[in-house]
Amino acid sequence: MSDPIQFVENGSVTTPSGFKACGITAGLKASGKADMAMVYSDVPANFAGAFTSCLFAAAPVQLCRQRVLKSKFIQAIIVNSGNANACTGKPGLENAEKTCAAVAAVLGISPEAVMVSSTGRIGVNLNMEKIMNGVALAAKSLCSDGGLDAAKAIMTTDTVHKCAAVTLNLNGRKISIGGMTKGAGMISPKMVLPHATMLCYITTDAQIDNALLAEMLGNGVDGSFNRITIDNDMSTNDSCILMANGKSGVSIAAGSEEAALFSEALGRLMQHLAVAMVRDGEGATKLITVDVTGARNRDEAEKAARAVANSMLCKTAWFGGDPNWGRVAAALGYSGAMFEQEKVDVFYNDKPVIRQGKDAGTPEKTLAAEMAGKEFTIFCRLNAGDGAYHIWTCDLTYEYVKINAEYTT
Amino acid sequence: MSDPIQFVENGSVTTPSGFKACGITAGLKASGKADMAMVYSDVPANFAGAFTSCLFAAAPVQLCRQRVLKSKFIQAIIVNSGNANACTGKPGLENAEKTCAAVAAVLGISPEAVMVSSTGRIGVNLNMEKIMNGVALAAKSLCSDGGLDAAKAIMTTDTVHKCAAVTLNLNGRKISIGGMTKGAGMISPKMVLPHATMLCYITTDAQIDNALLAEMLGNGVDGSFNRITIDNDMSTNDSCILMANGKSGVSIAAGSEEAALFSEALGRLMQHLAVAMVRDGEGATKLITVDVTGARNRDEAEKAARAVANSMLCKTAWFGGDPNWGRVAAALGYSGAMFEQEKVDVFYNDKPVIRQGKDAGTPEKTLAAEMAGKEFTIFCRLNAGDGAYHIWTCDLTYEYVKINAEYTT
Numbered sequence: 021m022s023d024p025i026q027f028v029e030n031g032s033v034t035t036p037s038g039f040k041a042c043g044i045t046a047g048l049k050a051s052g053k054a055d056m057a058m059v060y061s062d063v064p065a066n067f068a069g070a071f072t073s074c075l076f077a078a079a080p081v082q083l084c085r086q087r088v089l090k091s092k093f094i095q096a097i098i099v100n101s102g103n104a105n106a107c108t109g110k111p112g113l114e115n116a117e118k119t120c121a122a123v124a125a126v127l128g129i130s131p132e133a134v135m136v137s138s139t140g141r142i143g144v145n146l147n148m149e150k151i152m153n154g155v156a157l158a159a160k161s162l163c164s165d166g167g168l169d170a171a172k173a174i175m176t177t178d179t180v181h182k183c184a185a186v187t188l189n190l191n192g193r194k195i196s197i198g199g200m201t202k203g204a205g206m207i208s209p210k211m212v213l214p215h216a217t218m219l220c221y222i223t224t225d226a227q228i229d230n231a232l233l234a235e236m237l238g239n240g241v242d243g244s245f246n247r248i249t250i251d252n253d254m255s256t257n258d259s260c261i262l263m264a265n266g267k268s269g270v271s272i273a274a275g276s277e278e279a280a281l282f283s284e285a286l287g288r289l290m291q292h293l294a295v296a297m298v299r300d301g302e303g304a305t306k307l308i309t310v311d312v313t314g315a316r317n318r319d320e321a322e323k324a325a326r327a328v329a330n331s332m333l334c335k336t337a338w339f340g341g342d343p344n345w346g347r348v349a350a351a352l353g354y355s356g357a358m359f360e361q362e363k364v365d366v367f368y369n370d371k372p373v374i375r376q377g378k379d380a381g382t383p384e385k386t387l388a389a390e391m392a393g394k395e396f397t398i399f400c401r402l403n404a405g406d407g408a409y410h411i412w413t414c415d416l417t418y419e420y421v422k423i424n425a426e427y428t429t
Numbered sequence: 430m431s432d433p434i435q436f437v438e439n440g441s442v443t444t445p446s447g448f449k450a451c452g453i454t455a456g457l458k459a460s461g462k463a464d465m466a467m468v469y470s471d472v473p474a475n476f477a478g479a480f481t482s483c484l485f486a487a488a489p490v491q492l493c494r495q496r497v498l499k500s501k502f503i504q505a506i507i508v509n510s511g512n513a514n515a516c517t518g519k520p521g522l523e524n525a526e527k528t529c530a531a532v533a534a535v536l537g538i539s540p541e542a543v544m545v546s547s548t549g550r551i552g553v554n555l556n557m558e559k560i561m562n563g564v565a566l567a568a569k570s571l572c573s574d575g576g577l578d579a580a581k582a583i584m585t586t587d588t589v590h591k592c593a594a595v596t597l598n599l600n601g602r603k604i605s606i607g608g609m610t611k612g613a614g615m616i617s618p619k620m621v622l623p624h625a626t627m628l629c630y631i632t633t634d635a636q637i638d639n640a641l642l643a644e645m646l647g648n649g650v651d652g653s654f655n656r657i658t659i660d661n662d663m664s665t666n667d668s669c670i671l672m673a674n675g676k677s678g679v680s681i682a683a684g685s686e687e688a689a690l691f692s693e694a695l696g697r698l699m700q701h702l703a704v705a706m707v708r709d710g711e712g713a714t715k716l717i718t719v720d721v722t723g724a725r726n727r728d729e730a731e732k733a734a735r736a737v738a739n740s741m742l743c744k745t746a747w748f749g750g751d752p753n754w755g756r757v758a759a760a761l762g763y764s765g766a767m768f769e770q771e772k773v774d775v776f777y778n779d780k781p782v783i784r785q786g787k788d789a790g791t792p793e794k795t796l797a798a799e800m801a802g803k804e805f806t807i808f809c810r811l812n813a814g815d816g817a818y819h820i821w822t823c824d825l826t827y828e829y830v831k832i833n834a835e836y837t838t
Contacts, residue, residue: 425751
């Protein structure tokens with residue numbers, strides 16, 4: 021039997037039925053590039069959202085959390101990628117509300133049915149004249165194949181746009197899930213419900229209630245965005261919003277076989293988008309998976325994986341293609357995971373690096389060859405229990421320093 | 430009344446009476462630079478030690494911990510800066526023991542009176558022939574003004590040697606405290622008693638018992654080395670050893686006024702050495718103090734200070750001289766410290782940056798001028814309680830990436 025879950029060529033948030041989107045230039049970016057995206061469902065859609073756990077949560081994040089708690093459905097999402105509207109106090113919150121109200125007015129829907137996101141420079145008030153003109157232009161630009169333009173319009177330091185879609189075959193009945201994401205720096209999300217500078221928007225034409233959507237989104241985030249790190253800096257604006265408009269006519273109930281399949285499809289799509297973010301990490305040249313097994317429990321496995329994935333010394337060694345595994349050992353050792361060093365094994369892909377806490381004897385040349393690829397995995401076996409965790413990370417390069425020492429949106 | 434504590438010009442571990450030292454070339458470094466140091470007390474000395482809390486503790490660290498638990502005094506310290514002797518298993522431990530035995534034999538003392546430290550490449554067995562020849566040469570080279578040579582011989586990626594000494598005037602009776610330290614990368618020590626790739630050796634000619642030395646060293650480490658971070662990577666080899674040989678004839682008892690003054694002098698010396706390490710951090714061009722007050726408690730103040738000090742985005746912005754304070758706000762927000770963003774104030778030196786969670790309105794040019802100096806302080810006032818903590822850090826530069834992507838000892 022063939023896999024009921026299939027990725028769609030050129031998939032996006034407009035792949036599912038009944039969704040329109042666009043990307044336009046509101047003039048917020050000095051570069052003149054597209055900086056505003058709108059996503060719209062022809063009918064009110066059930067929804068769920070996950071947001072940053074950073075205490076300096078941006079104004080749009082604060083507003084979206086209210087929506088998740090109070091709104092039964094949403095119908096539109098408005099995003100700008102020129103200004104984060106973070107650390108802007110009460111005026112920032114009022115500007116987020118005005119933006120939603122403008123979207124609601126032009127689309128003929130309720131303001132409570134509009135979600136808003138921002139990304140870009142922190143601490144600067146929005147230019148509301150440009151926002152208002154942009155909203156009017158965006159509403160006119162919505163179209164049923166606008167997903168790609170929308171994915172381009174939410175980029176900041178991203179070098180490639182990131183969108184995808186999957187179709188799910190449920191005994192002959194077809195539904196779709198589409199998504200787009202952005203983010204290349206300030207990436208170490210720990211999104212919680214209803215709390216997640218990465219932005220991610222997912223659409224589906226399945227009919228699913230808000231409670232089940234929230235559960236599925238929570239699991240999806242845990243297996244994808246919360247397992248990536250580029251620079252270990254969590255953002256004020258991380259947001260992930262899932263909309264389900266039911267236009268496929270296929271209803272999915274909690275506990276059903278369909279729900280399990282949908283969850284699987286959603287998970288694969290989100291993982292695809294999350295890994296695409298790490299590949300496009302600021303200055304990154306390599307994608308590294310850090311896979312820890314044998315920790316005393318999952319929490320310690322996660323600590324060990326994050327310590328290696330965020331180590332500046334490991335990240336620079338990966339950039340240099342230097343097998344210098346002592347840096348991996350040191351990071352495991354200070355991670356907070358408990359183990360005996362004499363029991364630890366480490367592999368670069370399938371090549372043994374550390375055996376029982378010591379040099380495994382694999383020639384440096386062989387190890388360097390494993391690290392020469394664009395992608396490799398570091399397996400850490402602590403042999404202290406059953407705890408496992410994996411995380412995706414990237415290398416630390418001259419270009420990262422350049423982007424962040426010289427970048428001001 | 431003049432300050433009873435005075436820094437000494439050209440001070441070092443041989444400033445206190447009865448200490449000899451040397452730095453020689455044992456041939457462990459490919460560069461041919463000095464790579465072995467020895468410190469020797471004419472008489473058995475009381476001592477205390479603090480070592481890394483990394484679970485991949487190096488062989489010499491494991492051996493030194495035994496000494497702290499079992500030996501009543503020590504008389505010599507042997508250090509090599511070419512090979513960390515970490516992740517070397519049982520042979521590594523045996524080599525550390527052999528090194529101590531060789532030092533003991535040539536100096537005519539007990540092996541239990543010898544401490545050993547190593548720094549350099551991890552995971553490679555020591556070349557014991559070179560070690561043995563080095564030990565013989567070092568013993569012959571010991572001299573009463575060898576402190577400077579010793580400080581140079583323990584350097585790895587350090588660009589300057591770091592040693593200093595203070596004299597303490599106790600009602601006309603004079604004692605001295607001398608110290609040397611090394612370390613520029615893999616620096617984020619959390620040294621615990623008797624657990625600390627920074628190395629630090631401190632000598633004094635005061636007479637102080639081991640229990641009081643341990644208490645004073647613990648307080649000293651907490652106020653100095655445990656408050657610095659260069660790259661947030663804790664090492665397998667961090668060690669800090671304090672020797673007190675009593676040659677001044679001045680005895681210091683627990684609870685006395687003299688003990689308080691000695692503790693103050695020791696603290697100033699250790700802070701001087703710790704800050705010197707950050708100034709010489711790999712690739713660093715700036716020394717930044719992150720000073721947090723108003724946290725709910727000290728633990729949360731420390732979390733907030735460490736989050737800012739270790740943020741790759743903050744560190745690159747400092748390198749670029751970019752006032753981008755949104756990165757400071759984000760780091761405070763994800764640190765784990767609890768506060769209300771509307772109450773947070775941040776200053777760069779005396780210039781307000783954030784007032785009540787929003788832009789304080791100071792012109793960017795003014796802020797950039799504060800960051801143009803080689804040293805500045807970021808004050809973060811959370812206004813949530815009485816918890817305070819400060820930490821010293823440095824910027825993240827192209828040179829850091831170069832050193833660590835291309836460096837293999």
